[in-house]
Structures are given as structure tokens and as C-alpha cells.
Amino acid sequence: xxxxxxxxxxxxxxxxxxxxxxxxxxxxxxxxxxxxxxxxxxxxxxxxxxxxxxxxxxxxxxxxxxxxxxxxxxxxxxxxxxxxxxxxxxxxxxxxxxxxxxxxxxxxxxxxxxxxxxxxxxxxxxxxxxxxxxxxxxxxxxxxxxxxxxxxxxxxxxxxxxxxxxxxxxxxxxxxxxxxxxxxxxxxxxxxxxxxxxxxxxxxxxxxxxxxxxxxxxxxxxxxxxxxxxxxxxxxxxxxxxxxxxxxxxxxxxxxxxxxxxxxxxxxxxxxxxxxxxxxxxxxxxxxxxxxxxxxxxxxxxxxxxxxxxxxxxxxxxxxxxxxxxxxxxxxxxxxxxxxxxxxxxxxxxxxxxxxxxxxxxxxxxxxxxxxxxxxxxxxxxxxxxxxxxxxxxxxxxxxxxxxxxxxxxxxxxxxxx
Numbered sequence: 001x002x003x004x005x006x007x008x009x010x011x012x013x014x015x016x017x018x019x020x021x022x023x024x025x026x027x028x029x030x031x032x033x034x035x036x037x038x039x040x041x042x043x044x045x046x047x048x049x050x051x052x053x054x055x056x057x058x059x060x061x062x063x064x065x066x067x068x069x070x071x072x073x074x075x076x077x078x079x080x081x082x083x084x085x086x087x088x089x090x091x092x093x094x095x096x097x098x099x100x101x102x103x104x105x106x107x108x109x110x111x112x113x114x115x116x117x118x119x120x121x122x123x124x125x126x127x128x129x130x131x132x133x134x135x136x137x138x139x140x141x142x143x144x145x146x147x148x149x150x151x152x153x154x155x156x157x158x159x160x161x162x163x164x165x166x167x168x169x170x171x172x173x174x175x176x177x178x179x180x181x182x183x184x185x186x187x188x189x190x191x192x193x194x195x196x197x198x199x200x201x202x203x204x205x206x207x208x209x210x211x212x213x214x215x216x217x218x219x220x221x222x223x224x225x226x227x228x229x230x231x232x233x234x235x236x237x238x239x240x241x242x243x244x245x246x247x248x249x250x251x252x253x254x255x256x257x258x259x260x261x262x263x264x265x266x267x268x269x270x271x272x273x274x275x276x277x278x279x280x281x282x283x284x285x286x287x288x289x290x291x292x293x294x295x296x297x298x299x300x301x302x303x304x305x306x307x308x309x310x311x312x313x314x315x316x317x318x319x320x321x322x323x324x325x326x327x328x329x330x331x332x333x334x335x336x337x338x339x340x341x342x343x344x345x346x347x348x349x350x351x352x353x354x355x356x357x358x359x360x361x362x363x364x365x366x367x368x369x370x371x372x373x374x375x376x377x378x379x380x381x382x383x384x385x386x387x388x389x390x391x392x393x394x395x396x397x398x399x400x401x402x403x404x405x406x407x408x409x410x411x412x413x414x415x416x417x418x
Contacts, residue, residue: 048088232259
């Protein structure tokens with residue numbers, strides 16, 4: 001039972017990967033649906049028949065630069081799957097209230113205030129450029145917020161907020177690990193200039209990189225910058241054999257990568273999967289892409305992965321088969337909605353805001369949906385520096401000569417204690 005009570009036309013600047021989240025692999029052209037129709041991956045029918053409960057979803061939607069509109073059909077499909085196969089929330093079917101915020105802080109605040117007015121029991125957020133605006137409006141309301149990914153200091157410090165992917169594993173662990181392996185002394189971050197992408201690298205990033213024995217350089221560049229040659233020449237001059245970390249969508253990354261190629265950069269490149277689509281592989285020579293290291297929260301390029309089979313099957317079963325299954329936006333929203341339900345498997349009684357928050361804090365160490373087998377537990381023990389973060393691992397891979405990933409390796413997915 002899904003009611004789209006509010007829908008504002010959308011927009012979005014690239015979200016933090018956390019988880020950017022933070023992160024999931026955004027690869028086009030290879031993620032098929034072979035075997036996805038099998039009912040086995042959907043599970044056993046367990047239909048929720050109780051009183052519906054309103055759950056909010058806030059999304060950027062579609063903007064002039066980035067299209068995140070696939071989040072809505074994915075959220076609806078995920079909720080229907082939870083209602084029909086997971087028993088809803090302790091027998092209560094999820095009734096979604098969806099609001100798009102155009103990627104602006106003011107409309108994100110409006111969406112959050114609407115959730116308060118509509119008395120939703122919780123709010124779920126996928127990839128989102130206005131994470132903190134949503135949190136600012138909601139965190140004193142008593143309504144728990146569940147994010148796919150976030151690294152904003154205020155957000156990740158809040159023990160009553162729940163963040164499913166660990167931004168530090170991507171934003172710190174991957175670039176720093178590559179830098180130290182290759183004896184670099186400096187990491188240059190080329191980031192799309194929105195708070196969701198830059199906030200971590202302003203604070204606490206510099207101190208955390210310093211603890212790793214590395215200098216951090218942040219190079220924020222406006223979305224839509226087609227020629228980054230001047231910035232990349234300056235980077236290559238100041239960090240010629242160092243490590244670069246690129247965070248942005250594919251158009252942003254194409255400009256950054258081609259700028260680095262023109263500048264004859266000889267160091268190591270790390271990035272997020274949102275950078276790497278068929279458009280990237282067409283616009284950037286394969287020999288320059290080979291060896292780039294990425295971190296991901298979803299193994300989208302591997303259609304044989306059990307978590308991907310389940311994701312594809314849910315989309316196909318519940319009216320979202322036209323969604324681009326290679327796009328991280330859809331996978332991130334599925335992870336957020338399905339992860340919210342998984343975090344509340346132990347719910348007792350009615351799904352009130354307080355009951356949901358309490359159940360989430362008491363959850364078991366559980367596989368995170370659409371994550372390739374990574375786990376989560378939202379008891380503030382996954383990362384002592386980020387009480388809101390529920391996981392400690394990520395997937396890591398290198399690009400082959402065709403600019404594709406052939407194998408993901410889980411890193412840091414240690415059991416989170418009770």
C-alpha cells in the first residue's frame with residue numbers, strides 16, 4: 001500500500017557518496033537481470049495486514065544537472081516488497097509520503113517540515129545533496145532519520161540518526177590507503193562544490209588525514225565546469241606523484257580525468273563509482289582509466305551477486321523494471337528503504353517514532369540489503385568517531401583495461417559488537 005502523498009518536482013547536485021555514501025557502483029551496460037525473476041530471491045510471502053504507517057522519503061529528484069528521479073519508483077518498489085514479503089513493520093504496511101526538494105536547502109527544509117506536519121513515523125533518505133538541511137529541521141522533532149550515507153559532522157554525531165554506509169571508509173580509507181601503499185605524502189581531493197561532497201574534507205578530514213601522515217588538499221570545482229585543465233595542471237605541479245581522489249558525477253569526473261591526462265599526471269587516482277559510466281569510458285581513454293581504484297557500497301556491475309539479484313527482482317516484480325539498474329541512485333534508495341525495514345525487524349508494538357528508534361538501536365548485526373554482503377548495526381559502536389554510522393566496511397576494486405570492475409573485495413567489515 002503506497003500512497004504518494006506529496007511530490008515536488010526534483011533536483012539534485014551530486015550527493016556525498018558516503019556515502020557516499022559513500023557509494024555504490026554506477027556502471028552502465030553490464031548489469032543484466034538474468035535470474036532476477038526467480039521468486040526465490042524475493043523470499044517467502046509475509047503480507048503486512050495491520051494499520052498502515054506513514055514513512056517519509058525525501059529525494060532531490062531531477063535537477064538541470066543530475067537526474068535522481070529513479071529514487072521514487074525504487075522507494076515504492078522496496079516498500080511494496082517489505083509489505084508483501086517482509087511483513088511490513090511488525091505487521092504494519094508502509095505507506096510512503098514522498099517529497100522532492102529540487103536539491104535546494106530551502107526546499108529540503110520545507111520537505112522535512114512537511115514530514116513533521118504529516119506525522120510520519122520515520123524519514124528515509126537516499127543520495128541527497130541537502131543532508132544537513134533535512135537533519136536540521138528534523139533532529140529535534142523526535143522523528144528518526146535513516147540515511148543511505150552522510151559525513152556531515154553534525155549528522156554523523158547524532159546517536160538518534162542512523163547512517164547505513166560509512167563515509168570514512170570511502171572518503172578516508174580508500175585514498176589514504178592507496179597513498180600510503182604508494183608512499184605518497186599528499187592527497188589532492190577534486191570535489192564538486194556542494195556541501196555534501198566537500199564538508200568532510202573541510203572538517204574533520206584534514207585532522208584525520210594528518211593522523212595518517214598525509215597532507216590533504218581540497219580543490220572544490222563548480223558543477224558544470226567543462227574544462228578543468230588549469231586546475232589539474234596546478235594539481236599536477238604541486239602533487240606530481242601523489243594521490244588524487246575525485247568526487248562527483250560522470251560529467252564532472254570526465255572533465256577532471258581529461259584535465260589530469262592533459263596535465264600528464266603520473267600519480268595514483270581514486271574515485272567513487274558515480275564517476276564511472278559508459279559516458280566516462282567513451283570520453284576518457286581506456287589506458288588512463290586502467291588501474292583507478294574505487295570504493296563501492298553496492299556491487300552493481302556484478303549481476304550474479306545475490307544482493308543484486310534481489311534488488312533487480314524487487315524492481316521487476318513491483319513496477320520499477322524500467323529503472324536503470326546500473327545507476328547508484330536507485331541502489332542507494334533501495335538500500336535506504338530496505339535497510340530501514342531490516343533495522344526494525346525486532347520492532348515490538350506499534351511503529352511509533354520512539355519505538356522505531358529504540359528497535360533500530362537494539363538490532364542485531366545484519367546484512368545490509370544491496371551491499372554485496374556488507375553488514376550493519378545501528379548501536380553507535382560501528383565507528384566511535386561517528387555515533388550515527390551503522391557500518392564499518394566498504395567494497396574496493398580496481399578498473400581493468402576496459403574501465404570496468406571484475407572483482408570487489410570487502411574491506412573492514414568486522415562484526416560490530418552488541
